[in-house]
Amino acid sequence: MYAEIIAVGSELLTPDRVDTNSLYLTEQLNTLGVEVRRKSVVGDDRALLAEEVRRAVQRSEIVILSGGLGPTEDDVTRDAVADALGRQLIFSAELLEALTARFARLNRKMADNNKRQTFLLEGAEALPNARGTAPGQWLETDSAVVMLLPGPPHELKAIFADDCLPRLAKRLPPQAIRTRFLRVAGMGESDLDQMISPIYKPYANPMTTILAGAGDIQIHLRARGSNAAEAEALLDEVAPRIEELLGERVYSRDGASLETVVGRMLRARGATVSVAESCTGGLLGERITNVAGSSDYFVGGFLAYTDRLKVNLLGVEAGMLALHTSVSEETAKAMAAGARARTGSTYAIAVTGEAGPESATGAPVGTVIVGMAGPDGDPHAERYTLFGDRNGIRARAAQWALDYFRRRM
C-alpha cells in the first residue's frame, strides 16, 4: 500500500521554508508498513492543487494533504479536493457550534471568514482540532483514503496521531515494527559504513539508516514483522553483529547523547569534572552543560585561548610551552592537570589544537590533542587529525574529547 503527501502553501515554495510535516507523516506511515511513494508542494492555487489530488487518488491508496485549511481566500485545500473528487462541500452546524464555542472560550470575536472552516467534503468525517480553528477531514473514496490536515506541525501531529493512525491501522494488515538505535563516536561516517555495510547491506528488513554529523553517528535499524517477536528476531540477526564489530565505539543504545552518557558515568561514580579548553573556546563546556542537571557533576573550567592564559590560569610551564608548543601532548596533559588542581574536580578534560584557517604553531590545521587528568595515574593525552572547516574541526574536537574521556574514565 502506498501513500502520497501533498503540502499546500505558497510560503513552502520560497527559498526559506521547507515542508517538514511530511517527515513526521512518513515516519508514522512507515511504522504501519506504508511507504511514501511521492511528495509534492503546491502553492495556494486551486486548479493546480485539484489536478495534483486527482492524480494522487488514481495512483495511491493513501493521500494526505497538509495546510490550506485556514479561513482566508488563500486557503484552497477544501475547494480543490472537492473539485478533484467531484464532491460538494457541506455546511456542518456541529462544526460551527464547536468553532463558536472555541472563540467564546478565548474571548475572541469570530470573523466571518472563519465560517469557511465549517464546511466538510461530502462523505467526510471531521477530525477535531483542539489546538486550532481548522478541523481535519477524513474521507474514504472507492480507491483511496484522503486526509486533510492543518499545516501547523503541532496541530497536524496531534490530529494524525489521535485520529488518523488508529483509523489507518484498522484498514491495514496487522504488523509490528521494532527498532534499535546505536550511537557511535570516534570514527568517520565513511569508515563506519565501510566497516558495517557488509553486515547490513544484504538485509532489506531490518532496514538500516546511518545519519552522521560532526563525528556523531546514529545507526537506525528498523524491522517489520507480523508480530513483535518476529520483528525482534529480525533485529537480533543483524544488530548484535554490528554492535560486536563496533565494540566500545558504541556509546549509547537508548538514543542518549554522548554528553548525557558521560554525565551518567560521572554521576554513577559520584565524581566531578572540569575542562580546560583552547581551540574549542567553550564548546566542550557547552556540550557538557546542555544536559539538565549537569551542575551535579560539572564544576566549570578555563578557556585558555592564549599561551599566556595557559601559563597564568592553568600553571602550564612557559618553558615547556616554548619547547613543545601549545599543540602538544605535554601541553594537553599540563592543562588537564592544572584544571583539576585549580578546580578540585575528580577529573579534568583538556583540548588544544589547530582549528584553522591558519596554524599558529606549525602543526597542521586539524591537529587536536585531548588530555585527561584523574585520581588514578598520571595525566595522559591523545593526538587526532580531524577534518572539516574551522567549525567542523571544533565540533569534532569537542566530540572526540568527550569520547576519549568516556573510553578512558
Place this chain on the structure above:
Amino acid sequence: MYAEIIAVGSELLTPDRVDTNSLYLTEQLNTLGVEVRRKSVVGDDRALLAEEVRRAVQRSEIVILSGGLGPTEDDVTRDAVADALGRQLIFSAELLEALTARFARLNRKMADNNKRQTFLLEGAEALPNARGTAPGQWLETDSAVVMLLPGPPHELKAIFADDCLPRLAKRLPPQAIRTRFLRVAGMGESDLDQMISPIYKPYANPMTTILAGAGDIQIHLRARGSNAAEAEALLDEVAPRIEELLGERVYSRDGASLETVVGRMLRARGATVSVAESCTGGLLGERITNVAGSSDYFVGGFLAYTDRLKVNLLGVEAGMLALHTSVSEETAKAMAAGARARTGSTYAIAVTGEAGPESATGAPVGTVIVGMAGPDGDPHAERYTLFGDRNGIRARAAQWALDYFRRRM
C-alpha cells in the same frame, strides 16, 4: 514564467532526509524573477518519474530535475526524461573520454556501469561536472527548458551557477534584483514584526522576509526592477524606515554575525576581551571563537559553573554571593571584574542565570544577568527575562550578552 523542481531519489522519501537542493534553486530562480510553482519528490521509479516530467513540461516553462544521474540501475532520471519527452538517449564519445580521463586522474578503475553516464538526451547539451562523474544536461523543447542536475548539493550548485543561470538569464527579460539584509538582536521576533510590519506590509516589491532563531533576527528585503537603479529606489523607499525604527538594535547590514561585529569593534580599538560564564557553560566563548582570527582579541576566560568556582577562580566574595545569590547584578559585575583582572583583558563579559529546568537560586527560570567590565567606569550589569527551554534560554543568554556588550562598548 514558472518553474517546477523535481527531486529524484527514494532516500528523499524516508523520514530522515529532506530535499534542500530546491531551496537553493528557488533562491537562484527568484533572482531571475522566476517563481517556483510546484516541487515534488519522486523515488527511483522510472514510470512515475516519466509521468511527473510529462505533466511538468506541459504546465511550466522551466523544469529542473535533481538526482538520479548516478551510474547504477537505480538512477532512472535519464531514462525517465527520455520516456516522457519521446527522445532517444544518445551515446557521447566526448563524455566517455572526459569520464575516462577523470578516472585516470584519480587513479581509479572505471566501472562498466559508469558508461550509463555518457548518454545524452537527443538534442541536449552536456553540462560538465568538475566535482563528480555525472554531467548535467540542458535541453530546450518547444515549450520548456529541462535541466537534469546531479543530486549532491555541491555538484548541483556549481553546475547551476556556472552553466544554467547564464543560459536562463539570456532567455528572460532583463531585470535587476537588489537586496538589503539587516540583522537585529535584543528583541523577539513577534515584537519586531509588530513594530515593522506597518512599514513593509503594504509593499509586495520589495518583498520582506523575516527569519529568526534564538534571539537572532534576519530581515531580508528583495526588490525587483527593470534595472539596478529602479530596484535600489524601491529598497530606498522601505529599508531606511525600518532601520530608523529599529535604531541601534540593527547590528549588521552586510550579513556579518553578531560575534563577527563584536570582533571587528574590538579589533578596531586594539582591545581584548575575556568571558566569565555560568549558565551558558562555554557557549559565549564558543560564539566569540567561531570567528576565524578571534585569537587577535579573545584571550580566554572562566566557566564558573559552581558558586565555589565563582569565589575561587573569579574572586567573587562569598558573603556577597550568599546575600544576593549567583543570579544577581552584583554577582555578574563581580564575575566580569574578576575575569578582567585575572586575564588582563581590556573588557570582560559575564553571564549568570537560571537556564532551568529547575531554579537553584529561587530566581525564575529564564532570568539571566549580563555583566560587563572595562577600562572606563565601574562594572555594570543588566537583567533579562528570556524565553525557551534550557537550550533556548542558554542560546538567547549568549546572544543577549554579546549584544549588551556591543551596545555598551
